[in-house]
Amino acid sequence: MESSTSQKLLVIQGLRAEVAGKEILKGVNLTINPGEVHALMGPNGSGKSTLSNVLSGHPRYRATKGRVVLQGRDILKLSPDERAKLGVFTAFQYPVEVTGVSLFNFLKTAYGSVKGKIDYSQFGKMVKSEAEKLRMSPNFLSRYLNEGFSGGEKKKAEILQMIVLSPKLVIMDETDSGLDIDALRVVSDGVNRARKSFNPGILLITHYFRILKYIRPDFVHVLIDGKIATEGGPQLANKLEESGYGWVRG
């Protein structure tokens, strides 16, 4: 088991975490290999977003026990930017607005920080072309980061960042919430392009089943009260859709 963790992309072992003194995660175990899509489902308040915040290193979330190992390295003590440099990316549920910093300038700074160097002419072309594929009008790149973006535009901007930074691990925190069917398709296409292009492992946190029709999960995990209550293959999602979470709780 120990020796095999280094070949895995992400191994979460016995993870406990709290926010504001309250324990939310009560021993989570989860393993993701490169290229796999893991759907993480569960009722409100079960700890899904907490897991996402702990993985990305949000300062208000504190891991109290367990390990989070990315390609053989425990990342729990690392700062958010160090984790990003190792290839962790979270598409946030509520991306914050940052006045005065254009989306393009932000992408450029992030890319330079993660990759260490940057070929400006190539970079500009690549960003424009990816934005186009996400049906984002070019003026979004010069607009202030997320400021005045609609819900759907914010989510597209998250996916654009993900594609540009080409991380190893993608955490999607309810990216599908608040998207209409067209936007959902565009966003899902973006994720599937990323899979083809750089084969990340994906932790897909969602409430809904419709996104799983566009991004097919290899595994489905159900988080209830801070623990994985059950898990299985894609067919588990169908069962949940028909019967809800009641039967899992028992």
Place this chain on the structure above:
Amino acid sequence: MSKNKDLENLKSSYKLGFSVPEDYVFKSRKGLNQKVVEEISYIKNEPTWMRNFRLKSYQTFLKRQLPGWGGNLSEIDFGDIYYYLKPVEKESRNWEDLPPGIRETYDRIGVPEAEKKYLAGVKGQYESEVIYGSLMKSLSDKGVVFLGMDEGLKKYPDLVKEYFGTVVPPADNKFSALNSSVWSGGSFIYVPKGVKINLPLQAYFRINAANMGQFERTLIIADEDSFVHYVEGCSAPTYSTDSLHSAVVEIIVKRGARVRYTTIQNWSTNVYNLVTKRAKVAGDGVMEWVDFNGGSKLTMKYPSVYLMEPGAHGEILSLAFAGSGQHQDAGGKAVHVSPNTTSQIISKSVSLNGGRTSYRGLLQILPGAKGSRSKVVCDALILDSRSRSDTYPTMKIEESDVSVEHEATVSKVGEEQLFYLESRGIPEARAESLIVSGFVEPIVKQLPLEYAVELNRLIELQMEGSVG
């Protein structure tokens, strides 16, 4: 980060905290009494009315209480301050004529260099007196007057007497009374009808001595349809004891004239900065205050516009930056006296490392000022949990046929924004400076390029000081 380390960082990031030896023509004894006031007037050889103005103001100063609001003023020791320091015998027209220590000081600040590149005229005040002055000949030929306030009083006694103390009466507050009794230096500007000055006039105020009180007095008269942009900067050495800067600025904007007044306040963090600034604006006139407060221990300053006649417009852009040990209590006041007047107050503040910012503003629309419009927006960025920001907006709307917009956001988004940027691989220090420069960008982009560059540089220095 420990408090001492904060202080060290602040000091190391504050590049203007040096001092040079004193070799002055006159230095008053410490402390303030009637004799000191008389002495100042005597040395300046003033007309009797000004001497009486000072003495009466001194009595007002004694009577008035310290304001019970704003920052902590209780630690100011009025007896431990030098009220008048005369560094040289007279104002120079050449930097080379100044004593080496003073000349080097202005060189290090970069004033002569800026003068060559983009200024129409310069005044340099050192301690209590204006020690250097210049004005483009093309402007003096057109009748533009740019003098030290003392020289202005000598050369244009009638004009000074007509306006001095009419916009900010001595009894306005304790510190305007103090300034009115011991004022020295400052600028006197007259722009004739229809004259538009394209390049800015700049004054630079420098404190060098410890326990110094600097009380400059500025009067700007912009005659009908004229335009002037006046810029002031300031700095002081970093001492363990406190200094006091308490200025009064009065501006007369006549019909159709426009005055822009930009302040880049960069006092060391042992300076109390308690300033009263006010403009009276006539019909179709425009007054613009651009007020940056980055330095000082405590600043209390609320540039004001009094919109006296229809069509008058006032704008206040206030930008405050408070680091460790600093309190910036800043904002603005707009008073609509006449119908169809318009105003806008935009305030942005950043607090970090335990610093504190307060927005304090007044919007008053007097009865009968129908059709007046005003917009007030204040926005605070708090970068960490040790820092603080408060908003004290006052609205006195005494007329119903008006349009008033008010938005106030005091947000701790700083921490969430930092996390967001860091989660994309951007290191903390870089993320902080991106957020802060982005936050102030809407204000900075309204400034002329040279000042935008200067402001960004100051902000970067502040940020440098903040990284442990």
